[in-house]
Amino acid sequence: MTRHPLRTDWLIPAALILLALIPVLAGLTRLADLGTGSPTPQTARFHADPLPLVLHILSATWFALLGALQFSPSLRRSRWHRLSGRSLIPAGLIAALSGLWMTLAYPWATADGEAVYAARLLFGSAMTLSLVLGVTTILRRDIPAHKAWMLRAYAIGMGAGTQVLTHLPWFLLVGQPTEGPRAVLMIGAWVLNLALAETLIAKDRRRADPTRRIALTNP
Template sequence: MTSSAKRQWLVPIGLIILSLVPVVAGAARVAQLTGGATVTSDNARFFASPVPVLVHIVGASLYCLLGALQFAPGFRRRRPGWHRLAGRLLVPCGLAAALSGLWMTLFYPRPPIDDVLLTPIRLGFGSAMACCIVLGLAAIRRRDIVRHRAWMTRGYAIGLGAGTQVLTHLPWMLLAGQPKGLTRVLLMVAAWVINLAVAEWALRRRPTNRARTTEPAGAPAGVLASR
């Protein structure tokens, strides 16, 4: 593998690493729900209605981990069939993660550490993620690869918010303990904003004429290729 080819894998590997903490936390939650763990005030809402959180964990984990591989441009070009197949899985996984997140926001009791402002914010970002995926799917059906890539990239950036929230929360937790109230709101919003800002920066630095001519034409969930 050449040095250029190795560099192309830096972004996917970084995204997988960023996904690991929420994926591991989700796996621990699944084990808790299926293993008969003690019901506490912190997890009672999940035991009372486990299906939405299980759908969310499975959908979001597959979306983040499998979606990271769509950021390897050389791999996409060499294996366009894989790219299309993965896309057909990523779309329902992403929608399942977004819609189950909306359901939990609306119908699960709000945790004590969450400010009421987080409810409309979560609803906004969850709805935006679902819309981005739908718009990306509609774009590829029109064979508009540039808009397909842009919308899918934005949807993935929102979906990866839980990973970046670990980074925004960690310094505060080390210095002052568990963030609550407005502080927690700002730290969570910062993660989504950081992800979307990076996504927009990467989309704008990539020449659109090259994107129209070099990408596989039928990919329903191809996301940003950093080159």
């Protein structure tokens, strides 16, 4: 049985959009809450200084959804890939830097601790660095390196979506996580995403290795 090329072309982008959907909807709900002007004890920190949160939600939403489309082979081979990248990279940088801003400026949420605080600084900085290297490598026309750094940046940026999946079983079986489990669940999501990204990067390198191709054609 052969697979329909259109279906396989959009399978990964559709899955990534679904993964991003919950944090995107949560972000839009947060924006609506800011518009009401009625803070609760949990949201007072955002109402007091909404700018970094608004920047983060809007840029992260654009980065997550537009980034998912980059995984479509047909779109990646077209001029659209280059044009969309001109807004994707700035959106990613704003998302990463505003995330760092929020980490430094806002009081910690319930069950956040030093490990979560340090992880947000680490992965936010890593995402920023990955995007900067994504720009410098494409300027040098180093397409494989550009692809690898952009994939790492996207993996970190999609941490919020994966964190929904890592938290869900805990919520269902145990309830609200305390500081230690929350740190493990949040950091584990970023590590899982990066491990998958590195697996894909290694696979692309093996596929592009000319010595491996010769060995396969001349056993």
